[in-house]
Amino acid sequence: xxxxxxxxxxxxGNAALCAAIEAAESGARVLILESxxxxxxxxxxxHTRNFRCMHDGPLSVLTDSYxxxxxxxxxxxxxxxxxxETLARLVIRSSEDCLPWMEAHGVRxxxxxxxxxxxxxxxxxxxxxxxxxxxxxxATAEDLGIAVRYDTEVTHVTIEGDRFTGVRVRGxxxxxxxxxxAAVIAAGGFQGDIDWLADAWGPAARxxxxxxxxxxxxxxxxxxxxxxxxxxxxxxxxxxxAIDGRASKFDGGIVTRLDCVPFSVVVNKxxxxxxxxxxxxxxxxxxxxxxxxxAQPGQVAYAIIDSRSLDLFMPSVFPPENADTLEGxxxxxxxxxxxxRDTIDRFNAACRDGPFHPTDLDGLTTQGIAPAKTNxxxxxxxxxxxxxxxxxxxxxxxxxxxxxxSARVSGPKGRYDNIWAAGETMAGSILGQGYLxxxxxxxxxxxxxIAGQEAAAHVR
Amino acid sequence: xxxxxxxxxxxxxxxxxxxxxxxxxxxxxxxLMRLRDHDDGDIVQxxxxxxxxxxxxxxxxxxxPHEFAINLPAVLAEVRVESWERHAWxxxxxxxxxxxxxxxxGLLIVAIALLLLMAQAVPSASGEDFYAVLSHxxxxxxxxxxxxxxxxxxxxxxxxxxxxxxxxxxxxxxxxRAASDxxxxxxxxxxxxxxxxxxxxDRFSNRRRRFHQAMLWGFLLCFASTASGTVLHYxxxxxxxxxxxxxxxxxxxxxxxxxVIGCSGLAWLKTQADASLGAVFAWGGEMAFVLLLGLTGLTxxxxxxxxxxxALPVLLAIHLGTVLAFFLLLPFSKMTHAFYRLAALTxxxxxxx
Numbered sequence: 033x034x035x036x037x038x039x040x041x042x043x044x045g046n047a048a049l050c051a052a053i054e055a056a057e058s059g060a061r062v063l064i065l066e067s068x069x070x071x072x073x074x075x076x077x078x079h080t081r082n083f084r085c086m087h088d089g090p091l092s093v094l095t096d097s098y099x100x101x102x103x104x105x106x107x108x109x110x111x112x113x114x115x116x117e118t119l120a121r122l123v124i125r126s127s128e129d130c131l132p133w134m135e136a137h138g139v140r141x142x143x144x145x146x147x148x149x150x151x152x153x154x155x156x157x158x159x160x161x162x163x164x165x166x167x168x169x170x171a172t173a174e175d176l177g178i179a180v181r182y183d184t185e186v187t188h189v190t191i192e193g194d195r196f197t198g199v200r201v202r203g204x205x206x207x208x209x210x211x212x213x214a215a216v217i218a219a220g221g222f223q224g225d226i227d228w229l230a231d232a233w234g235p236a237a238r239x240x241x242x243x244x245x246x247x248x249x250x251x252x253x254x255x256x257x258x259x260x261x262x263x264x265x266x267x268x269x270x271x272x273x274a275i276d277g278r279a280s281k282f283d284g285g286i287v288t289r290l291d292c293v294p295f296s297v298v299v300n301k302x303x304x305x306x307x308x309x310x311x312x313x314x315x316x317x318x319x320x321x322x323x324x325x326x327a328q329p330g331q332v333a334y335a336i337i338d339s340r341s342l343d344l345f346m347p348s349v350f351p352p353e354n355a356d357t358l359e360g361x362x363x364x365x366x367x368x369x370x371x372x373r374d375t376i377d378r379f380n381a382a383c384r385d386g387p388f389h390p391t392d393l394d395g396l397t398t399q400g401i402a403p404a405k406t407n408x409x410x411x412x413x414x415x416x417x418x419x420x421x422x423x424x425x426x427x428x429x430x431x432x433x434x435x436x437x438s439a440r441v442s443g444p445k446g447r448y449d450n451i452w453a454a455g456e457t458m459a460g461s462i463l464g465q466g467y468l469x470x471x472x473x474x475x476x477x478x479x480x481x482i483a484g485q486e487a488a489a490h491v492r
Numbered sequence: 493x494x495x496x497x498x499x500x501x502x503x504x505x506x507x508x509x510x511x512x513x514x515x516x517x518x519x520x521x522x523x524l525m526r527l528r529d530h531d532d533g534d535i536v537q538x539x540x541x542x543x544x545x546x547x548x549x550x551x552x553x554x555x556x557p558h559e560f561a562i563n564l565p566a567v568l569a570e571v572r573v574e575s576w577e578r579h580a581w582x583x584x585x586x587x588x589x590x591x592x593x594x595x596x597x598g599l600l601i602v603a604i605a606l607l608l609l610m611a612q613a614v615p616s617a618s619g620e621d622f623y624a625v626l627s628h629x630x631x632x633x634x635x636x637x638x639x640x641x642x643x644x645x646x647x648x649x650x651x652x653x654x655x656x657x658x659x660x661x662x663x664x665x666x667x668x669r670a671a672s673d674x675x676x677x678x679x680x681x682x683x684x685x686x687x688x689x690x691x692x693x694d695r696f697s698n699r700r701r702r703f704h705q706a707m708l709w710g711f712l713l714c715f716a717s718t719a720s721g722t723v724l725h726y727x728x729x730x731x732x733x734x735x736x737x738x739x740x741x742x743x744x745x746x747x748x749x750x751x752v753i754g755c756s757g758l759a760w761l762k763t764q765a766d767a768s769l770g771a772v773f774a775w776g777g778e779m780a781f782v783l784l785l786g787l788t789g790l791t792x793x794x795x796x797x798x799x800x801x802x803a804l805p806v807l808l809a810i811h812l813g814t815v816l817a818f819f820l821l822l823p824f825s826k827m828t829h830a831f832y833r834l835a836a837l838t839x840x841x842x843x844x845x
Contacts, residue, residue, distance in 0.1 A: 160551030
């Protein structure tokens, strides 16, 4: 081994950068190993856009206040109790100090983006989005003298007894061993490894799309688990939402979201409805629809609207298919035209007169069909007809490394001496299921900072 | 060719409209978000609103090699330059000078040569200082049309532009707001004063904004200097040369200095910046124009410094030749962006209202 670093940070996203910056500011010599090339650096943080933050009164761009208990209740609701309260409250309480720290390290915030006004109190949006945040942190890291290697994948974490001693990497110059006195693992989940996803979830997962980076392949996670590291989180589960079925296999990000379902009739490959499209407003339902679509034949579904509903939702990146008749639209999608016609006819016949309010739960419900559509049930009658295909888009996986409140990772014989973890790699402790907008960045920032501080203190 | 560029810009703009992460950087994003469908005029308006700060490029998760291949600053720059060429009158000059630095240099040489010849050929009746080289009447006879005709051409172009983007009636408040935005270069502020991403990749800097302001304010001071000279000449019978404590000099000397600093700075930044985030085909023409503008300031200062020396006649010809080339290129060079920018900002102010 020719190199020797104080702290080796495995990963190059938000959590990794927060850890690296904290460690370097404590005087440690820090190396960041990012498996992606520079243009794709930053893991899933590249696609994020906000930070959920507790605050006592107005703070930066955040209005009003958002207390610890309300925040924790929001978390309990989405995780249905699948959380570690001690760690969760640590994240929530620390978030308030993180926001000024982020600003001091180059991150800029802006008021809530249009279309997300409901988050203006709880979530601080990054000016320019997550990649701008990542850029700011890399610039800060560079100024602090932190070394960064891109295209450099850690293939093995060398552990002797309870001690981390170095990593084996595969980079542009081939395979090498790099020694280090402490490690921070912030390498994300494993959703980029479709085989692993299919092993865990079942063969249907091969039809899933991955919304974020293709570089989160779980190589380090698997290596650690193989060496006996203690895991948390359901290994078979991932967070998934319904997205535009034409999105690419990886990295489609925010623009592939489709907000049309509440105003649609959604059918599967056989032209049959399978769930209440109008159960609730879309931000509260898109995750459920990820699983619903995953359960349909071929893991695909089709949302059909008429011309009256086209402007009721955010524009999507791909234009909808359209046709003057329902049969024509069905044919374009390769669906059985008669079945689609029949489904829509039955749906239309079940619609009732009443006020239609696209932005509120309007209670405009169908009668006499199953499944019912319980809001926004307006007949699909006005040509041209439009349609979008829907597929399951995976955001992240829940399986991760177990950490304590100092972000230290545990192995078969208790805590490792000098291995910490942050970000999606350990988020399963706190987010056992579900998701709370902007909370992934909060976990990453809080635990990244803790991991960096602890690792630097260890090597001092 | 133009249709293809517009179509590509529309493709990118519609991806931006589905993302919206950049809405805090400048006026382009709120403007594109106001519409769901963007016709050709909308795209041309967005292009002329874009100041090429490049903040959105470096913040974008979809830049090449991502399959969405977003490079909004570049495609809007291409649409922008092509829109100036399309609306230019006469059109063929625009294409020549907009894209071709050598053509700009060639015109400059011709203009200087013309002035040198005139200085020799046209006998000066009387006059002091440089009017001894070239009479006031001769200068007016040359520069009045050389100033007015290009402005007429710009006016024709702007009318075409306004029709293309579907601009409504002009309101003074919108024009004032546009003027204020362009004086402050609000759209190069990055939204929060951190500046743009021009010469240092993803790091923000205010250099381009400051140099552009020096250039703009310097240019306006020089223009005011010339205008004040005209007023003194015709209004008060006070003829050049003017002393240092006169209005033309008090405006012109700092103006010339600012112009030289601004243009040198902008030219230097242009060599540092990634050319592929602009209209690559127009790089040479743009660079030549910045240098030409800087040269008007530099030769003006040199002329002032050469007063009562033997270098004066030659420097006068060089300076006047430079100014002549600048005027003639007004509608056919990067200079025209000033007019389009004001129009675009005015239209945007109206749309925001």
